[in-house]
Amino acid sequence: MSRVVFFGVDLHGHVNPTLGLIHRLIERGEEVIYYCSDPFREKIEQTGATFRSYRGMLSFGRHHGTGIETLLVFADFIMEKSRTLVEALHDEVYQWQPDYIIHDSFCLWGKELAAKLDIPGISVFANFPFIDEMASKDPEFFMEYVLLAAEDPLYQKHKGQHDIYRKLTDKLSRVIGLKYGRPGMNVMNDIFCSKEGLNLLFTSKAFQIHAESFDHTHVFAGYQVYPRTEPEFPYERLDGRPLIYIAFGTILHNLSALYQTCFEALRDSDYQVIMATGIGTDPEVLGQHPSNFIIQPYVPQLKLLSMASVFVTHGGANSIYESLCYEVPMVVLPQVFDEFMGALMVERSHTGIYLRSSEPARDELRQAIDQAANDLSYREELRKIKQSFESAGGIDLAVNEIMQYVKNAKQKVCHE
Template sequence: MKRVLFINVFGEGHINPTIGLVKELMNRGKKVTYIAGEEFREKIEKAGATFIGHKTMEFPKTFGPPNGEAPFKMPENVEAPFKMLDTLKEMIEEIIEAALNSSEQYDYIIYDSMFFIGNELGRILKVPAICSVTTFAMNENTKILGEETKEMGSKIQEFSNSPLYKEFFAHLQGKYGIKLPDLSTIFNGSGMINIVYTSKYFQIHGERFDERYKFIGPSIADRNEDMDFSLENNNKKKLIYISLGTIFNNSINFYESCFKAFGNMDAKIIMSVGNNTDISAFKSIPSNFIVRNYVPQLKVLKQADVFITHGGMNSTSEGLYYDVPLVLIPQTIDQPAVANRVAQLGAGIVIDKDKVTPEILKQSVVKILTGDNFKMNSEKIGKSLREAGGYKKGVDEILNLCDIHEEVAAGNEK
């Protein structure tokens, strides 16, 4: 039985796309061990993998929206990578120790692109290393991210040149033989192959990537999630779904704007407000709204007519997979690039995060619902995402690489 090691270091948007791969690998007789933050134990064990928890990597509060109101902006006075170094060091060593000292002999590893020593760990284990890329693929020819990410990139570069970083990796090299990686390529796929959860059509400059990049589309798999409300719509009302994802989702002002925008609309509104929002704090929730801290997103998207989203790659891809046009309010990192790509292909409308009003929200939704082009273009993208093959195609590519690796290894032994 072949043994697979997954390594992941960040949030839901990095974990969820891999669940389909995990299940499919096991369906094909592979044994999967998954190293991730302890908060994902239940989700991963529910998928059937053996779970190993590591210290959770949390961004400083100054990274997020102060008081839950202001959208993300990299503060000028925060040296985020330096503040996170102690946690980063502990997390990386926990993962390395778990991988190298396991009683299992892994045949290959699959690591999230943000785990920037994944390829090095594969080299030390002498097994193929596959990179999981949960946003747009990037290389030296595709400078596609927004100003916030460029700012973060400069801080990452500063961090990589610091004595603290070099001292830490000198320690890792001496103890484990890990070579110092170039953090300037942290967003680039570094695996022997790179599994990218979008289609070549939706990928920005998809023609600029070689065969090491495997565009498989979203990894849509049944998450076995319960729902405590009904999606029955006997009156055939339009269904609007609203969610700002799992990180930038605690803006009371935004949710109040949605109440004002859609409270009198002849439509059914489902709104996910995140676990950090106290729903009882809302003064009055309109009767056509269903508001929950967490919503089984895939189940809702199957029936939604419009999706109002922060433009995270995972949520955007899931909406488009089900042909749903989007209203996008990008907050940070890759979200502006994702939102602009949707708008460029005619499948949605982008609203500046600093210019959200009830009037603009309603106008955007009405424009999408009354025009055919948005739906037609979302269907075109959705078709490309579904035809990319999903998690089954991803597993095909992974196993093909491993077969080639074994053949090469056998040839070298002769």
């Protein structure tokens, strides 16, 4: 039995994909401590892991701004959090004497603590995977769908003439490296990915854009839904009409105009609609909703996806992967960061529809929902992607890769 420390990000879309992995590691005899923020204690402890709190030192959120501005702000946020958390947690992690550390790809402090303790580190990509090598194959894709800089004047001026992406990331890397005394850092691979000798990707090559850019250190494990305790729901109100499930994540709160568009698009339809608004949305702002809508702050997503005809989503990784697993066609309205890349992957795989406007017109939204609900070709492609997830190997493959990686690392130390 080995001792394992896992460092997570305090977002549902990052915690949920890791629960099955942690549970399986514990079934295999590993002892796991999982660091996260307090609201996630219950679901983490249900895996059998020991919960440890960041004690208020971590709070991931969303920054609204241009793609390039967001990149700089987010890189600085991760670096500052890493400096704080390494200093605060080093002694208690050292005293526990873990055999290896697993961390979310956004948790640079996990990589740095593994290096300081001279133990193996493993990175887990709970978000849509993006690495610097993808930009070498398609820099315009990276500028437009990762950095969200399609409208940036500098990019528009030099598009197709210069590798603006490389110039930009090299400059940002120098700025961040100078501020934190870390010359030579790669802002993508070292900060946003915290790349290690083993990197686990919860997706398949069939769904991932530019999958050929990922080398042998990246393991495509597919995606498996891990059962979780879900909120109560008035299932008795469901009347058999085709079900449309609408959810735009748990941390985007200023979406009242979009919710009103959903009301207008679907109020006179033959659909029954379930809408999850998150706890930050004031019900009074929404006003009177149509009679065919059921609205709650949180809903049992897994159960509803098993019943839904269409999922209208912001395009978070957790939401898209779970929809793929339940073979539910999507209408994706990305709002921030990697959701745009997720929406593009849904479109390219023909598993749903990507609406370019974050606030579409009523008729545009209704037409997309009708198309997703009635075009059977989406269901066929959904089955193919689901099969690619299953054939990738899943959690068992990920655990086997971890065990072998740690074993090889220990043998290397013994031979030195």
